[in-house]
Amino acid sequence: MTYEKELEIALLAVQRATILTKAVYSSHAKGTLSKSDTSPVTIGDFGAQALIISSIKHAFPEDEIVGEEDADDLRKNSSLRDQIWELVQAAKLEDAEAEEKIGGPIKSVDAMLDAIDSGNSQGGRIGRIWALDPIDGTKGFLRGGQYAVCLGLLVDGVPTVGAIGCPNLPVDDNAPLDPSIGADADDKEGKGVLFGAVKGQGATSRPLSKGALQEGKKIYMKPLDDTKQATFCESVESGHSSHGDNAAIAAKLGITKPSVRMDSQAKYCSIARGAGDLYLRLPVSKTYEEKIWDHAAGAVIVQEAGGELADSEGKPLDFGLGRTLKGNKGVIAAPKGVFPEVIKAVKEVLAAKL
Ligand SMILES: Nc1ncnc2c1ncn2[C@@H]1O[C@H](COP(=O)(O)O)[C@@H](OP(=O)(O)O)[C@H]1O
Numbered sequence: 055m056t057y058e059k060e061l062e063i064a065l066l067a068v069q070r071a072t073i074l075t076k077a078v079y080s081s082h083a084k085g086t087l088s089k090s091d092t093s094p095v096t097i098g099d100f101g102a103q104a105l106i107i108s109s110i111k112h113a114f115p116e117d118e119i120v121g122e123e124d125a126d127d128l129r130k131n132s133s134l135r136d137q138i139w140e141l142v143q144a145a146k147l148e149d150a151e152a153e154e155k156i157g158g159p160i161k162s163v164d165a166m167l168d169a170i171d172s173g174n175s176q177g178g179r180i181g182r183i184w185a186l187d188p189i190d191g192t193k194g195f196l197r198g199g200q201y202a203v204c205l206g207l208l209v210d211g212v213p214t215v216g217a218i219g220c221p222n223l224p225v226d227d228n229a230p231l232d233p234s235i236g237a238d239a240d241d242k243e244g245k246g247v248l249f250g251a252v253k254g255q256g257a258t259s260r261p262l263s264k265g266a267l268q269e270g271k272k273i274y275m276k277p278l279d280d281t282k283q284a285t286f287c288e289s290v291e292s293g294h295s296s297h298g299d300n301a302a303i304a305a306k307l308g309i310t311k312p313s314v315r316m317d318s319q320a321k322y323c324s325i326a327r328g329a330g331d332l333y334l335r336l337p338v339s340k341t342y343e344e345k346i347w348d349h350a351a352g353a354v355i356v357q358e359a360g361g362e363l364a365d366s367e368g369k370p371l372d373f374g375l376g377r378t379l380k381g382n383k384g385v386i387a388a389p390k391g392v393f394p395e396v397i398k399a400v401k402e403v404l405a406a407k408l
C-alpha cells in the first residue's frame with residue numbers, strides 16, 4: 055500500500071501531540087497553569103507543533119512542513135519556553151515501539167525550538183508538503199469543547215494523507231452530534247477519536263485510547279437521497295463563517311433541522327462518519343484567505359468517506375497556491391450524491407445577495 059508509512063507516522067504524531075494538548079487543557083481547567091500569563095492555546099500550539107514536526111522530520115527528513123507557529127517568541131521568553139519544554143518531555147506514547155517510530159523524545163530545548171521553526175515552508179504546487187494545525191479550533195479548546203490536532207500531507211498540491219485527533223468527540227461513530235459533549239474538564243470513557251485517510255484508500259476512525267497502531271474502522275458519509283433530511287455543521291464563531299448565508303442555503307435545500315455548531319475540523323470528521331451530512335462555511339470577510347492547515351487533513355478524510363468539496367463558487371479547493379487557499383472563498387462539503395444540488399443552492403443564495 056502506498057503512503058502506509060506516512061499514515062502511520064501521521065497518526066502516531068497526532069496521537070502524541072494530542073496527549074500534550076490534553077495535559078495543557080487539564081492544567082488550565084484545574085488552574086495550575088500559572089507560571090506565566092500565556093494563553094493555554096499558545097502553550098499547546100507550540101508544544102504540539104514541536105512534537106509533530108520532530109516526528110515528521112525523523113521519518114521523512116526531506117519533507118517540507120507548513121506550520122502556524124515559529125519559535126521567535128519562545129526564544130525571547132525563557133519562562134514560557136521552559137514551561138513548554140516540560141510538557142513536551144512529558145508527552146510520550148505508552149507503547150515504546152510506537153514512540154520509537156516517531157523518533158522518541160525530543161533531545162533538547164534547542165532541538166524543540168528548531169523543530170518549531172521547521173514549519174516555515176511557504177507551501178506550493180510541487181513536492182511533499184505537510185500542513186499542520188497543532189490546535190485547530192482555538193476557541194473550542196478554551197471552552198472545553200471541540201478542537202482537533204490536524205496533519206495533512208499534500209503531494210504536488212493534492213491532499214493525500216490526513217490524520218486528525220479529536221479528543222472530545224465521542225468514540226462511537228453513530229453517536230448523535232452533540233457539540234456540548236466535550237464540555238468536561240476531565241477525560242471520560244467514550245471520548246477521543248483518531249481519524250485517518252489516504253487518497254484512494256478510504257477513511258478510518260479508531261479510539262484515541264487504543265492508539266494509532268490499532269487498525270481503524272472504515273467510516274462513510276451517510277447516504278443522503280434527499281437534502282431535506284440533512285443536518286448541517288457550521289462554525290461556532292460567526293466571524294469564521296456566515297451563519298446567515300448558511301441558514302439561507304439550508305432553507306433553500308429544505309433543511310428544517312437546526313445547524314450543529316462546533317469548532318475545528320471535528321466538523322469534517324463528523325460528517326465523514328455520518329454524524330451529520332453537510333459542512334457549510336460561507337465566507338464572512340471578502341478578503342480572508344482560508345489557511346491550508348485548516349482544511350488539508352479534513353479534505354482527505356471527507357473525500358475518502360464519499361464526500362466532495364468545493365468553495366462557495368463551486369471551484370475545487372486549490373492547496374497548491376501557498377500557505378492559504380487564496381484562489382477560493384469559503385468551503386462546502388457534502389456527500390457526492392447531493393453535491394451538485396448543494397452547490398446550486400449556494401450559488402443561488404450568493405447571487406441573490408448581489
Ligand atoms: N475570518 C475568518 N474566516 C474564516 N476562518 C477564519 C477567520 N479567522 C480565523 N479563521 C480560522 O478559523 C479556524 C477555526 O475554524 P472553525 O470556526 O471551523 O473552528 C481558525 O483556526 P484556529 O482555531 O486553529 O486558529 C482560524 O484559522
Ligand SMILES: [Mg+2]
Nearest residue numbers: 187190191348
Ligand atoms: Mg485552525
